[in-house]
Amino acid sequence: MEKITLSPSTKRKKYFLTKITLLSLFFSLFWFSARSILAQVNPRKFWTALPPSEFQIMTELIQKYNSQHSYHPVKLKNFSSPNLLFHALKTENAPDMALIDSRWIGSLSSKLTPADSILKKAGAAVEVMVESDTFTPIWKSCTFNRKGWIIPFSAKTAALVLNARDLKKNTEIVNLTQWSKISDKIKPHKNIQPIVLPFNWENADLAQLWKNFESSFATKNSTNFHRNLAALNVWWNWINRFQLASLHPYQASEDFSRGGSWILLPTETASLKSQFIVKPLPKNLKPWGYLQVDGIAFFGKKGWSFANYITDYSQLKFWSLKTNTVPVNKQVYLSPDYLQNLRLKRPWMKIYIQEISQSSPSFNQPHAFSKLKTLAKILKSCFKKQMTEIETVKKIQKLNLHSVISQ
16 A cells, blocks of 8 residues: 655645644633633622512522523522512622512612613514513503513412302302492301411502592592592491401411411412402402513613513413413413413413403602502501591602502
């Protein structure tokens, strides 16, 4: 076999090609390592204020994301309460992203990057799809000044949950369609409270429920003052005549077993062990249901990759099923496996989902969140007998809450 001898010039070319290949490989490895180190030193910061059970599920989602996106890992920080998160976002250096209450939009708008601008960079098709796949009242809650400020992630509505053993004795409550139709026929029996008011809710949540309640007392010729006074009289009578609710937090799953009808969120209803039936909140002709929306907020231009991942159809469905929150995405609700889960395990959840269409007002204007918290403090002061009903209504009127409601 004839031996092939390379010319000196060919040898030099081969040497240089080998050297270039090795150098390219070296710099590729160096760049990969450098990017990985930089990513770990400066990850995408994501703040939340989730209860322990939801925090665990969020951690699972983030771990899955980080395993697939090593260049842009997400570092999660969870606050022990929404109020602490809100205060931190107002006063501290903001993170890249946060899961915020839509009612905070007006207060935080000066620090937020509108989600609209992030979605536009992702493409017109993505922008249209996110809006069209979201339930309209939920999307509307995430907008302010004709801009979408956060990307919807989860939602909660409220309903009247009746203890099954009380149904025959509480027929007036079972057939209740308007709060204003409540009469003296509703009486306690065996020390069981007919209706339990949710004073354990966050202040803004309680205040928003009050708006649902007092709107039911509107008549053709009534003023805001008379409507508020009529509604306040009913709550006052419930508390004083029936001792309906403590002003201290309670555990719904434990106390519900004693009887009565409770105004609950779906996450609370899922924890009940006693038999129950779920009814829509009574309403007037004008829908004023309770709706609380959480969404991904941006405090800069970073984080779209993670936001796109966590608001994807698969992750939204996973979250809704695991947390018993209302799905924000129509396609999640219409998916066969989600509907089958409702039919077999959580048929009562349909009432909470139907409540979305009855929830038109959005409290996302400037100062809305602070006014809702102030309203709740006023109501609690009244129920503690620290001020009269007339004084309470006058303070409510001064708040002018209608100025911070978009419809």
